Amino acid sequence: xxxxxxxxxxxxxxxxxxxxxxxxxxxxxxxxxxxxxxxxxxxxxxxxxxxxxxxxxxxxxxxxxxxxxxxxxxxxxxxxxxxxxxxxxxxxxxxxxxxxxxxxxxxxxxxxxxxxxxxxxxxxxxxxxxxxxxxxxxxxxxxxxxxxxxxxxxxxxxxxxxxxxxxxxxxxxxxxxxxxxxxxxxxxxxxxxxxxxxxxxxxxxxxxxxxxxxxxxxxxxxxxxxxxxxxxxxxxxxxxxxxxxxxxxxxxxxxxxxxxxxxxxxxxxxxxxxxxxxxxxxxxxxxxxxxxxxxxxxxxxxxxxxxxxxxxxxxxxxxxxxxxxxxxxxxxxxxxxxxxxxxxxxxxxxxxxxxxxxxxxxxxxxxxxxxxxxxxxxxxxxxxxxxxxxxxxxxxxxxxxxxxxxxxxxxxxxxxxxxxxxxxxxxxxxxxxxxxxxxxxxxxxxxxxxxxxxxxxxxxxxxxxxxxxxxxxxxxxxxxxxxxxxxxxxx
Amino acid sequence: xxxxxxxxxxxxxxxxxxxxxxxxxxxxxxxxxxxxxxxxxxxxxxxxxxxxxxxxxxxxxxxxxxxxxxxxxxxxxxxxxxxxxxxxxxxxxxxxxxxxxxxxxxxxxxxxxxxxxxxxxxxxxxxxxxxxxxxxxxxxxxxxxxxxxxxxxxxxxxxxxxxxxxxxxxxxxxxxxxxxxxxxxxxxxxxxxxxxxxxxxxxxxxxxxxxxxxxxxxxxxxxxxxxxxxxxxxxxxxxxxxxxxxxxxxxxxxxxxxxxxxxxxxxxxxxxxxxxxxxxxxxxxxxxxxxxxxxxxxxxxxxxxxxxxxxxxxxxxxxxxxxxxxxxxxxxxxxxxxxxxxxxxxxxxxxxxxxxxxxxxxxxxxxxxxxxxxxxxxxxxxxxxxxxxxxxxxxxxxxxxxxxxxxxxxxxxxxxxxxxxxxxxxxxxxxxxxxxxxxxxxxxxxxxxxxxxxxxxxxxxxxxxxxxxxxxxx
Numbered sequence: 001x002x003x004x005x006x007x008x009x010x011x012x013x014x015x016x017x018x019x020x021x022x023x024x025x026x027x028x029x030x031x032x033x034x035x036x037x038x039x040x041x042x043x044x045x046x047x048x049x050x051x052x053x054x055x056x057x058x059x060x061x062x063x064x065x066x067x068x069x070x071x072x073x074x075x076x077x078x079x080x081x082x083x084x085x086x087x088x089x090x091x092x093x094x095x096x097x098x099x100x101x102x103x104x105x106x107x108x109x110x111x112x113x114x115x116x117x118x119x120x121x122x123x124x125x126x127x128x129x130x131x132x133x134x135x136x137x138x139x140x141x142x143x144x145x146x147x148x149x150x151x152x153x154x155x156x157x158x159x160x161x162x163x164x165x166x167x168x169x170x171x172x173x174x175x176x177x178x179x180x181x182x183x184x185x186x187x188x189x190x191x192x193x194x195x196x197x198x199x200x201x202x203x204x205x206x207x208x209x210x211x212x213x214x215x216x217x218x219x220x221x222x223x224x225x226x227x228x229x230x231x232x233x234x235x236x237x238x239x240x241x242x243x244x245x246x247x248x249x250x251x252x253x254x255x256x257x258x259x260x261x262x263x264x265x266x267x268x269x270x271x272x273x274x275x276x277x278x279x280x281x282x283x284x285x286x287x288x289x290x291x292x293x294x295x296x297x298x299x300x301x302x303x304x305x306x307x308x309x310x311x312x313x314x315x316x317x318x319x320x321x322x323x324x325x326x327x328x329x330x331x332x333x334x335x336x337x338x339x340x341x342x343x344x345x346x347x348x349x350x351x352x353x354x355x356x357x358x359x360x361x362x363x364x365x366x367x368x369x370x371x372x373x374x375x376x377x378x379x380x381x382x383x384x385x386x387x388x389x390x391x392x393x394x395x396x397x398x399x400x401x402x403x404x405x406x407x408x409x410x411x412x413x414x415x416x417x418x419x420x421x422x423x424x425x426x427x428x429x430x431x432x433x434x435x436x437x438x439x440x441x442x443x444x445x446x447x448x449x450x451x452x453x454x455x456x457x458x459x460x461x462x463x464x465x466x467x468x469x470x471x472x473x474x475x476x477x478x479x480x481x482x483x484x485x486x487x488x489x490x491x
Numbered sequence: 492x493x494x495x496x497x498x499x500x501x502x503x504x505x506x507x508x509x510x511x512x513x514x515x516x517x518x519x520x521x522x523x524x525x526x527x528x529x530x531x532x533x534x535x536x537x538x539x540x541x542x543x544x545x546x547x548x549x550x551x552x553x554x555x556x557x558x559x560x561x562x563x564x565x566x567x568x569x570x571x572x573x574x575x576x577x578x579x580x581x582x583x584x585x586x587x588x589x590x591x592x593x594x595x596x597x598x599x600x601x602x603x604x605x606x607x608x609x610x611x612x613x614x615x616x617x618x619x620x621x622x623x624x625x626x627x628x629x630x631x632x633x634x635x636x637x638x639x640x641x642x643x644x645x646x647x648x649x650x651x652x653x654x655x656x657x658x659x660x661x662x663x664x665x666x667x668x669x670x671x672x673x674x675x676x677x678x679x680x681x682x683x684x685x686x687x688x689x690x691x692x693x694x695x696x697x698x699x700x701x702x703x704x705x706x707x708x709x710x711x712x713x714x715x716x717x718x719x720x721x722x723x724x725x726x727x728x729x730x731x732x733x734x735x736x737x738x739x740x741x742x743x744x745x746x747x748x749x750x751x752x753x754x755x756x757x758x759x760x761x762x763x764x765x766x767x768x769x770x771x772x773x774x775x776x777x778x779x780x781x782x783x784x785x786x787x788x789x790x791x792x793x794x795x796x797x798x799x800x801x802x803x804x805x806x807x808x809x810x811x812x813x814x815x816x817x818x819x820x821x822x823x824x825x826x827x828x829x830x831x832x833x834x835x836x837x838x839x840x841x842x843x844x845x846x847x848x849x850x851x852x853x854x855x856x857x858x859x860x861x862x863x864x865x866x867x868x869x870x871x872x873x874x875x876x877x878x879x880x881x882x883x884x885x886x887x888x889x890x891x892x893x894x895x896x897x898x899x900x901x902x903x904x905x906x907x908x909x910x911x912x913x914x915x916x917x918x919x920x921x922x923x924x925x926x927x928x929x930x931x932x933x934x935x936x937x938x939x940x941x942x943x944x945x946x947x948x949x950x951x952x953x954x955x956x957x958x959x960x961x962x963x964x965x
Contacts, residue, residue, distance in 0.1 A: 016850075018874075057940035087893035098891060103876050105899070182900065194693050201689030204682060204703075206904040209696065227930055234937050271938040281938040356507070369927065378922060380509070382595055390925035397590055399579040400921035405597070406674065410698040412919065424899040427879040427906075429888035430868060433719040433861075443726055444763040444773035446548035454548070455556055458890060 004172060007164045008136060008179040011107050014161035015134040021104065023082055027075055029129050029158055033122070034071045036157040037064050043153070044118060047145040051117065052239065053284035062239065063118040066396070070123050073398055073415050074130040081130065081419045084428070097430040102423040104132030106182030111173065111196070112139045113187040114286055115242040115336075117146035120187040120210070125163065127418025128185075134162040138176060140188075141169045142286060174199075181205050183422055187244075189334070190407055208411030208421055210244070211404055212334050213361040217247035217391070218351045218377065220368035221256045228367040228389070229263035233271065235365075235391025237318045240283035241338040245363040245384075247391050248335050249324070251351045254344040257322055261304045264340070268305065268318045277308070277315055285314040285337060294337040297330050301341065326354065348373055352380045360384075360406035365391055384408050495664075498656045499671050502599045502626040505653040511596065511624045514573060518566060520621050520650055524614070525562045527649040528555060531641070535610060538637035542609065544776035544807075549731055554610040557890060561615050564892045564909050565622045572622065572913045575922070589924040594917040596624030598674030603665065603688075605679040606634035606778055607734045607830075612702075613642060616677045617655070619912025625675075626654045630668060633661045634778060666691075673697050675916060679736075682901060700905030700915055702736070703898055704828050707877070708849050709739035709859040709885070711748050712842055713867040720861040720883070721755035725763060727859075727885020729812050732775035733832040737857040739885050740829050741818075742836045743845040749816060749836055757799055760812050769802070769809045777808040777831060786810055786831040792823035795835055820848070842867060846874050854878070854900035859885055878902045 019025060037044070044064060048054035054062075074081075084099040108128045112121030121139050128135035137154070139147040151165045166176060177184070177199035186196045187210040200207045219228060236247050252260060268276065276282040285291045291314045298307070298321070306319035316338050324330055324341035331341065345351045355364070364383035366374050374388045384404040385394050394400050395414075403412030413421050438457065441450040510516060528535070532555055539550040572594065579590040600620045604613035613631050620627040629646065631639040643657045658668060669676075669691035678688050679702040692699050711720055728739050744752065764771040777783040787803055793815060800813035810832050818824055818835040825835065839845040849858070858877035860868050868882045878898035881888040889896045889908070897906025907915050935944040 055940060061936070061940065087891075089891070089893065093891060097882075098893060100895070101872065101880070103899075190696060194696060197693035197696065198690055201686055201693060204685060204689070204701070204901055204904070211696070224927065227927060230930075230937065231925075231933070273939065279939070281940050374924065378593070378920075379512075382918065383920065385921035385923070387922075388924040389927060390923070393925065394590075394921050394923045397579065397921075397923065400590060400923065401592065401919050402921065403919075405918040405920070407696055410696065424876060425895060425906075426877065426899070427888055427894035427896065428872065428882075429880070429884070429891065429894065430882035431884045431887075433716050433723075433863065433883050436719050436722070439723070439726075442548075442552070443722060444546070444548070445765070445771070446546060446773050451548050451551055454552060458552065458556060458560070 002175050004166060004175040005179055007166055008107060008176070008181070010161050011134040011136055011164060014159070015104075015106055019159075020129075020134060020162055021132050023078055026129055026132055027078055029163070030071050030075050030078075030126065032157040033126065033129070034068065034075075036153065037067055037071075037122075040149075040153055043149055044146070047143075047149045048117070050145040051114070051143040052242070052286060053282075054239065055280045058239070058281060058283070059118075063116055066119045067122045067126065069396070069398065070126040070414070070418070074126050074419070077416065078130055078419075081416055082132075085425070093429065093431070095432070095435070097428070099428050101426040101428050102131070102419070103426050105422060105424055106133060108133045108135045108422055109176060109179075109181040109184045110135055110137050111184070111186045111188065112137070113244075114140035114142035114146075115239060115244070117143035118150075121150070124185045124187075124208075124413060124418065124422075127413055127422045129158075129163070130419050131422040133182070133422055136176065136181070137163060137165045138173060139165065139167065141167065183208070185411075185413075185422070186210065193409070208413065209404070209409040210402075210411075210413075211362065211407065211409040212244040212336070213359055213404070213408040214248040214331070214334050215245055215361045215363040215365065215383075216351075216355050217250045217365040218348070218355075218367065219250060219252040219256065219260065220348070220366075220370060220373060221253045223367045223369055225256065225259055225263050229260065230267050231390045232365075232367070233264050233267035233318075236340050237268070237271070237282070237338055238392070240285055240316070241340075242283070242286065242336050243392065245392055245395060246336075247340070247363075247365050248361070249331065249341045249343055251343050251345050251354060253347065257342055257344060260342065261320055261322060264320055265305050272318070276317055277310065277313075282318075285316055287314065290314075290337065291316065294335070294339060297333075297335065297337075297339060299329050301328050301330055304342075306338075348376065352377065355381050360404070360408055362404045362408040363387065363391075363394070382406070495658060495668050496671060498658065499599060499628060499673075501653060502628065502656060505651075506596070506598050506626045511621075511626060511654055514570060517621055517624060518569060520654070521562055521566050521569070521618065523649045524618065524621070525559070525566070527645050528558055528562070528614070531645060534641060534645075535638070538635075538641045539610065541637040542606075542635035543731070543734075543778055545731065546773040546775060548773065549775065553731065554608060558611050558614045558618070560890075561618050561892055561909065561912075565618050565913070568910065569622055572910055588926055589922075591922050593920045593922055594623070594913070595920050597916060597918055598625060600625045600627045600916055601668065601673040601676045602627055602629050603676070603678045603680065604629070604631045606632040607731060607736070609635040609638040610642075612679045616907060616912065619907055620677075620916050621655075622913050623916035625916055627656075628668070628673070629655065629657045630665060631657065631659065633659065675700070677905075677907075677915075678702065685903075700897070700907065701903045702896075702905075702907075703856065703901065703903040704736040704830070705853055705855040705898070705902040706740040706825070706828050707737060707855045707857040707859065708845075709742045709861070710842075710845055710867075710871055711742055711744040711752060711861045712845070713862040713864040715748070715861055715863050717748070717751045717755045718758075721752060721759045723884050724861065725756060725759045725812070727887075728834050729760075729763070729774075729832050730886060732777060732810065733834075734775075734778065734830050735886060737879070737886050737889055738830075739834075739857075739859050740855075741825065742834060743839050743848070744836065745840065746838050749838055752836070753798060753814070753816070756814055760799065764812070768800075768811050769804065774809075774812075777810055780805070780808060782831070783808040783810065786829070786833060789823050789827075789829070789831075790833055793835075794819055794822050795824065800832075842870060846871060849875050854898070854902055856898045856902035857881065857886075857888070876900070 045056040272279040304322040306317035308317040362384040398415030401412035576592040795815035795818035800811035892909030895906035895911035
């Protein structure tokens with residue numbers, strides 16, 4: 001029996017004891033997780049530096065602050081989320097209890113990614129713990145320092161049996177996926193996403209897939225380019241472009257392309273003085289494999305900014321390419337790197353067509369001061385999320401569900417969405433054995449008369465509203481008639 | 492049969508044109524579906540009787556009325572459901588922005604029906620698909636040929652043929668249908684087929700809703716009015732001849748309760764169907780000879796003792812309401828979902844024993860408890876899991892459109908009915924319109940990063956601990 005099988009068995013047994021169900025336990029574990037983050041800030045920052053050349057401040061900003069936020073909301077609102085949720089009743093259930101009972105699913109598998117190794121692995125864990133589940137955490141082996149640190153330290157803070165960390169590569173992940181889970185939460189690319197879904201299918205396990213895609217960024221020609229470019233440059237080159245919701249490519253009219261390039265250059269100079277290569281806050285490409293992949297994408301396109309690289313450091317300068325064609329190499333796959341193509345189109349009409357010809361992206365960005373244009377983009381395209389006039393920030397609003405659609409994924413999380421995604425909302429109806437006379441009409445032997453009554457009584461809430469409205473109308477009409485009559489009598 | 496890919500392409504082209512999006516269009520199609528059902532009630536009833544020998548009462552309540560109810564509900568609430576959700580808590584840095592969640596259609600939905608409620612298992616998902624602004628391909632069960640024929644005729648007659656299509660055929664046709672890409676697949680049926688559907692959906696990354704089944708346990712425990720419990724139990728068990736995914740599959744009770752229950756069951760069955768249920772118009776039939784044989788085999792191999800019923804007739808697929816006692820856990824009747832009018836009674840010595848037994852099995856689609864003691868009901872509720880739960884009655888929880896109808900674990904994934912169906916077939920798109928103002932605040936987030944700016948951002952985080960919004964500030 002494999003190590004992975006044993007770990008999952010142990011987690012399941014731990015779950016079956018019921019210890020993860022009480023709210024106090026869950027809150028306790030979440031608080032321990034928070035303590036872990038607080039006490040390990042330096043270690044986490046070191047690991048991120050080694051993995052991705054993330055600066056300490058970067059790690060704070062993009063990894064740990066987010067996890068902190070999720071934990072704080074979960075701790076504060078858990079009792080509200082976990083409480084029974086009442087729903088509408090019908091005429092016959094007026095005296096019954098009708099509600100949704102949130103319940104844990106069981107053992108959840110969380111497969112993390114390497115680009116934000118802490119955020120995308122631990123934020124789902126917050127949801128899993130809050131919902132009362134056990135969770136097997138499989139951090140990405142690609143961000144190896146972070147994975148090792150998680151494996152070493154997490155068991156010191158969290159219940160080891162309920163929330164084990166399993167490290168390893170492809171074969172260990174495959175072995176994990178052979179086990180039975182009650183939910184699999186995967187962050188990564190669509191190719192592996194399909195394999196995860198297939199593996200889960202064998203056990204009829206539901207999945208949440210946080211994938212990616214090419215997130216378009218449309219820039220209206222009448223926009224304040226200076227501010228727009230600051231936000232886009234920031235959004236693109238954070239983490240060296242290795243963000244699932246980074247603006248992948250720009251769509252704009254040819255008339256503003258040159259100004260765009262100028263403004264972006266200004267931002268790069270301001271953000272990474274004097275040279276991105278030596279500047280602390282500019283990241284690195286994760287490994288050689290991705291470095292080579294990115295360099296090969298440059299083939300056939302015109303560099304307008306940057307283009308320098310250093311394979312020994314996995315360094316690629318912030319790079320912008322102009323006049324990129326729709327069929328170029330850069331436009332065939334998600335870039336996931338510091339290369340920003342500009343594709344020119346004749347206007348918003350063509351932009352919408354261009355976007356709709358491709359798979360639904362995880363995020364769609366629109367820069368415009370024209371509200372109508374923004375609403376049109378929203379109405380005529382589809383994407384996981386849409387942000388007008390900025391990039392990435394929707395990730396921080398936990399009330400907004402974070403997830404994809406179509407090729408960019410299925411399911412959602414953040415805040416209460418994490419809790420709901422990793423719970424079963426059980427439909428409950430608790431009746432009493434009284435009002436049996438009313439039930440008589442549903443029992444055989446059936447007669448047309450009983451049927452007629454049953455049809456009326458099994459009406460839903462909606463029909464009750466209709467009846468209520470009709471009754472109100474009848475009441476007002478008769479009242480009006482009465483008043484009119486009295487007036488006439490007085491004459 | 493028209494080429495499947497052509498049909499799907501046509502629907503996809505229509506969807507892309509945007510015609511299914513406006514509220515008026517959706518309402519219009521829902522009204523037409525309403526007319527379809529209202530104007531063809533007798534036709535539908537006849538088809539259902541032909542396929543399943545369904546008593547008129549059952550067909551009306553469980554096929555026609557439930558569909559009408561869901562349609563009224565959708566028509567009356569569509570506007571509300573379609574509204575973007577604006578009540579989104581924000582954090583300090585995003586206070587000036589507009590955040591909302593839109594419900595958007597997915598595209599082309601595939602709805603695969605089942606044979607036990609051949610009408611509503613196709614039409615209820617269709618109501619949700621239309622309400623959510625999608626196009627849909629309907630694949631009714633080929634086992635109920637009369638109903639399949641009625642659907643194939645009436646749907647194109649009433650609804651837009653460019654948006655909704657009916658595809659008929661058997662297992663091979665379903666397999667080839669599944670090779671196409673859909674934006675969501677909705678399947679009602681068995682676990683075995685569900686696996687192959689998930690495997691077909693994975694390469695296209697298509698989300699799936701599975702309405703499966705399982706063995707739905709029924710506790711009868713503690714202080715209870717055994718007569719009333721027996722009536723409700725019999726009604727839920729033998730409705731549609733036991734061929735309901737949410738029928739109470741087996742009973743768990745103490746020996747004393749069982750001894751009180753048996754005469755109550757006998758009396759109830761007599762009052763429902765008379766001395767010879769096979770002659771009662773209110774008793775249905777098993778859907779096919781193959782399923783009749785399955786039940787006969789299961790019963791034949793059982794180690795339990797038949798105390799009520801047991802008769803059956805192959806010629807007209809009749810199976811008497813049958814109750815067995817002394818059924819062990821290893822019995823043939825306890826290995827798979829019965830899906831027929833056979834009710835095993837398993838005796839337990841304590842509630843804990845019963846709960847432990849249930850928790851060793853797969854999570855069922857429904858779980859029932861009959862008891863006057865709320866502590867019993869709550870104990871079972873809190874110590875088990877199931878798709879749905881009903882105390883002191885059977886099946887009826889699925890008729891409330893306010894409650895989501897769906898399974899968990901082996902009994903399924905996802906849910907529908909009422910607004911839940913609308914949500915199933917919608918994408919919740921997060922939208923954020925950032926203000927051009929507050930660029931000065933944004934400066935805090937741009938590189939070069941510094942302790943200073945980080946300090947301000949963390950202050951914003953701590954300050955916002957009391958709000959609903961996230962605590963991170965970018």
